Amino acid sequence: xxxxxxxxxxxxxxxxxxxxxxxxxxxxxxxxxxxxxxxxxxxxxxxxxxxxxxxxxxxxxxxxxxxxxxxxxxxxxxxxxxxxxxxxxxxxxxxxxxxxxxxxxxxxxxxxxxxxxxxxxxxxxxxxxxxxxxxxxxxxxxxxxxxxxxxxxxxxxxxxxxxxxxxxxxxxxxxxxxxxxxxxxxxxxxxxxxxxxxxxxxxxxxxxxxxxxxxxxxxxxxxxxxxxxx
Numbered sequence: 001x002x003x004x005x006x007x008x009x010x011x012x013x014x015x016x017x018x019x020x021x022x023x024x025x026x027x028x029x030x031x032x033x034x035x036x037x038x039x040x041x042x043x044x045x046x047x048x049x050x051x052x053x054x055x056x057x058x059x060x061x062x063x064x065x066x067x068x069x070x071x072x073x074x075x076x077x078x079x080x081x082x083x084x085x086x087x088x089x090x091x092x093x094x095x096x097x098x099x100x101x102x103x104x105x106x107x108x109x110x111x112x113x114x115x116x117x118x119x120x121x122x123x124x125x126x127x128x129x130x131x132x133x134x135x136x137x138x139x140x141x142x143x144x145x146x147x148x149x150x151x152x153x154x155x156x157x158x159x160x161x162x163x164x165x166x167x168x169x170x171x172x173x174x175x176x177x178x179x180x181x182x183x184x185x186x187x188x189x190x191x192x193x194x195x196x197x198x199x200x201x202x203x204x205x206x207x208x209x210x211x212x213x214x215x216x217x218x219x220x221x222x223x224x225x226x227x228x229x230x
Contacts, residue, residue: 003017
């Protein structure tokens, strides 16, 4: 196996050729925060939380997709990166329903944990209600896009792990959201329980959670809480 030599936070690292910065960092116990990354399933650099500084590079590099190179020097937690990640998290929260105190997944949420770690100001940016409606068309789970952070982990699991492919990103830009084709209800939602476990924020609530949070009319589970990832 061919290897490359690099430095991460001034620590010498020998990594397999073709490995990403994130994988190389894990080899020496260096943690790089992520939200959209899911090992061997979803590595798309969408959340921008894992960005790092690479000496000589023009901009920041997403660690989950950037391959290592011979002689590369990487810095993963500089003051500038901490400010960048804090702002990114605050922008995510600007379109995210933050009812954490009533959340069944509070203290067990990747997004919530990162916000606490980086001292995020939850009200820095004016919140905008995108007008998403809760989809309670399935008896065993509720889909709530007001909790979605567009990490696309659920999409990757649905396609690559369950081979169902019933959900995908729809629209563009600010209107981007996760849904079934043609905005149809999740009629194949019985396959979606694996995908919902991959989400780092509370877009989907399982039937098992209804006993923890009460319920809605008709016995449906109430869509509360931030969803932990795998």
